[in-house]
Amino acid sequence: MKKVGRNELCPCGSGKKFKRCHLDVNKIEEDSIEDFVKKYKKLNKEKRIKQCLYPDHTKCSDKIIRAHSIQNNKIIQRLSENGNVYMNKGKSNNPIAVFTKWGRKEATTFTGFCGYHDKVVFQPIEDRDFNMTDEQIFLHTYRCLAANMHDKQEHVKFGESAVKKFSLPAESDFGLLNFGNRAAVNDFSREKTIFDKALMSGTFDVLGSIVWEFDFPIQFAGSAFEAPTRDLRNQKIKNPTNDNIISHLFITIFPENEKSYCIISWLNESQVILNELIEQIKSLDESQRRNYLNVTLVKNSDNLVFSPNLIESMSKDEEANFGFFSQGAFLLEALFESEEVLSTDNFYISHPGYDLFLLR
Template identity: 75%
Template sequence: MKKVGRNELCPCGSGKKFKRCHLGVNEIDEDNMEDFVKTYKQLNKERRIKQCLYPEKSKCSDKIIRAHSIQNSKIIQRISENGNVYMNKAKPNNPFAVFTKWGRKEATTFTGFCDYHDKVVFQPIEDRDFELSNEQIFLHTYRCLVANMHDKQEQVKLGKSTTETFSLSSESSVGLLGLGNGLAVDDFLREKMILDKALINGDFDVVDSIVWEFDFPIQFAGSAFEAPTHDLKNRKIQSLETNDIIAHLFITIFPENDKSYCIISWLKNSKEILSELVEQIMGLSAKERKDYLNTTLVKNSDNLVFSPKLIERMSKDEEHYFGYTSQGAYLFEALLEAMDDELHIESKIPEVSDPGYDLFKQC
């Protein structure tokens, strides 16, 4: 019998540490390891959900497509080389890599819309330059929300099939992770109901935002969401352990023409929870903005695409720090927050510190 360490990569090939993946399987028979990995990969394939998340189904086409959460022809193609980009999202056959090469046609895709609604709903951001209009900001927010909700729904399905297949307890790490993902879906559904109504009525004023403009084209793009529990002074603003409505920040960043844009948005009904944090974000200096995005995007999302020339020019140290932020920074942050809560002090948290790499580097 082979004991898998808590901090070792999970043998299922997910690319996650064992303690955050299949810790419920305490001992794995080495002779059956191949069967275990094969079974999990099959479950991973079967988790796919094909649906159209547009609220009115009457005009849905029959074909559910692999929709891009970041525009393919407009953005991903621009930063790709020979049809490829890098992502901080592992593939089962290469779980140890911090960065993995993806074809641009498969990067950032999810089966969450029919081909009709994917084209019609997002046409104002697909076919027009970014004009900072309420409609475009709303649509970027909407797509970020539904893409992440769809991912969480698939994670719930995977968790359920994994616990059933491997006879895991609902109290195992896998079971508890599935419960957490289910609660996240519920939170997203509450926000989606508000955005669905606004989308149908053309009322795009339900979203507030900060838009940062950079005077050069960046070599990456992506989207992320965060349910922040603390502001930038480490003061608690919400708890994820209650039944209260959870407030989210949605972030989309992309190059366009000779500039780049970052949209940080939230639902207006979250204003009371997020007001202090938003004010702090608005007050960041030019360098602090980059530090904040370098950290927050990487810590919260694997839906980021990078130009090969940006990644291939990273030093080993930069890649190490990137991997730490992507996979381990939350542990340090949780410890820091716990210490500050215990001592009743305020401190600057890592989002506005130099993470040791710079995605805004011009190549």
């Protein structure tokens, strides 16, 4: 839109010069937007929570560090070019961008562990090759849970401050979103109690899991979670226990050496609820696995890192399709809850219009 000059006729049709008509109104609107952006950035900075999520704090080091939810030296460094990677996560100066460039030292970081426990707890996956042990699967899942729980806690803090700062009613879209985030924190807290007990006792068989091995190194990595309400045939998942327990699937994917691995895991207590979905996932062939991960990871997580080569070689259509799944996930969920498409199946294993597994 062309900017109106001070001495030009006002576009409102009054016949007056812009400076003597709507210039001041325009200035107020611009100031309001600028003020909003400043407040947003301030709230985004103030939402930070520094804590160690390890259950026993007796050996905590003094400093809470910016821990990586995806291994930095082992994975992110491998994906980076000139010290940079891409993420499907906006920054405060461009929160709606499909992709943004991040330095590898800042990508996937969260202030959820002290320096001591971040090093000691995750050594079996940091310092050893992945060999599919119960302990390694547990630790990948535990870090996924911790990072997402911490993220939701910060979202709650941001939301509560924003509701007050902008005087938003509780029934507004923002207020309802914050209500959902609080519920998610409660769900994670209940699950973390089970994880913490297993971690402290060294009993890592509290999880069920599927591990997929790909015979080539992918150009991305990340972790995600979802609380599925429908299976791969778009049928509603029923809870035979008739309680309100939320069941999560956790997904971690990464390249290592000349292969790649994807871990899909869940608490054993969730098996009875997720059994049909789990069996469907187990039955997927190679092509369907790739499609399932292309959709599920992007729809459920902004904690993905990509090599610049992968993103910069995407076509405009591929990027647009990725953006639709990444940023329009809530529309998809609403669509699949509608009566008109209850018979739709194979959506989660259909090609989404981009392929993160291509070697470009």
